[in-house]
Amino acid sequence: MAAAAAGAGVPASFLSLEPQLQSTVQKKVRRARKNRVAEEELTPGVVYVGHLPRGLCEPQLRQYFEQFGTVRRLRLSRSKKTGGSKGYAFIEFESDDVAKIVADTMNNYLFSERLLKCQFMPPERVHANLFKNSERMFQKPSQPAVKRYNKVRSLVEKAKMAKRLLRKENCLRKRLAEKGIKYSFPGFAAQGLPVKRKKVKRSKAKQNVSLTSQRPEGCQEEHGHVHCNTTMRHIAYGCPRPDTIRLPGCCIQSISGQKELEAPAFQ
Structure with a gap:
């Protein structure tokens, strides 16, 4: 041999x-x-x-x-x-x-x-296709359905899935009741599935009130701008510093507390 x-x-x-x-x-x-x-x-x-x-x-x-x-x-x-x-x-x-x-x-x-x-x-x-594709190396199946089921889902996708499960469960309860079957089970509702929260629309007035409540002490609003009395509050709240930045046509309160009127345009 x-x-x-x-x-x-x-x-x-x-x-x-x-x-x-x-x-x-x-x-x-x-x-x-x-x-x-x-x-x-x-x-x-x-x-x-x-x-x-x-x-x-x-x-x-x-x-x-x-x-x-x-x-x-x-x-x-x-x-x-x-x-x-x-x-x-x-x-x-x-x-x-x-x-x-x-x-x-x-x-x-x-x-x-x-x-x-x-x-x-x-x-x-001996079947004609007995050795068909016998020279190919075996490749493990990708199993796309399993990958789709086990993928990491966002909160929105989880909420949609929970809504679908609850809807199917309610349909099942209705079918059992129509057939006269008295059977109670906890179901998905007892498990506390995540539910998609509805977005609450807030009016502009409420938004302004909330912003005013968050304003630091010593700051006031004039001509649509917020001004602070101290330099640190300017930095913390994001207001323009009176000793460095001047807005045209607006009243700016300086650190000394005196109001100054700026020129209508930059020099």
């Missing part, structure tokens, strides 16, 4: 066959090749392998079964939801004689505390 000859100088791995069994298999394969006519085309053969141990994936399976002969295609059955192995695979060899030898030799073979179940599959039992 080409694979056995290539790995003659390499130390045996845990995936290699027993030495006595490997020599027996090699003799059978050589005998099968001699019986073949040189010009005759090789007919591929498929072997079903079951009871596979966990952790045995496509690369390990190919490495293990290439000890018998050339592996053309390999398909490990996986779960579409989780991507985990289902414990069985289909392996296509270049020659059906080699596939029959593999099925006879590896059936009930103890491998990693499991008895492998191998069976040769006749061509009429």
Whole structure:
């Protein structure tokens, strides 16, 4: 075998066959090749392998079964939801004689505390799409619905969800009452779901009153501007300082308390 000859100088791995069994298999394969006519085309053969141990994936399976002969295609059955192995695979060899030898030799073979179940599959039992997309590497499903459900929601989205749940719960209670079923349950209302708060519109008069109540002591309003008597209150409340900034056409109260009338325009 080409694979056995290539790995003659390499130390045996845990995936290699027993030495006595490997020599027996090699003799059978050589005998099968001699019986073949040189010009005759090789007919591929498929072997079903079951009871596979966990952790045995496509690369390990190919490495293990290439000890018998050339592996053309390999398909490990996986779960579409989780991507985990289902414990069985289909392996296509270049020659059906080699596939029959593999099925006879590896059936009930103890491998990693499991008895492998191998069976040769006749061509009429092999489905046309059995090895479709077998060369592609498995990609874990993205599960967009799960991501949408588990995403972080804002307060507005939570309030909409709570409103929808309460509406459905009320419809359920009405249907039960219409059918004469007396059944009481706490439901979502007892859980205190977040509810969207309504915005309260405030008039300008109320806003002015609230601003006046927040005005610091010593500040007064003249001509639509707020003026303070001390420099620190100017800085804290954001008012213009009388000793540095002068607004045109407005009465400004200085630190000394005297009112000054500014010129109508900047100089």
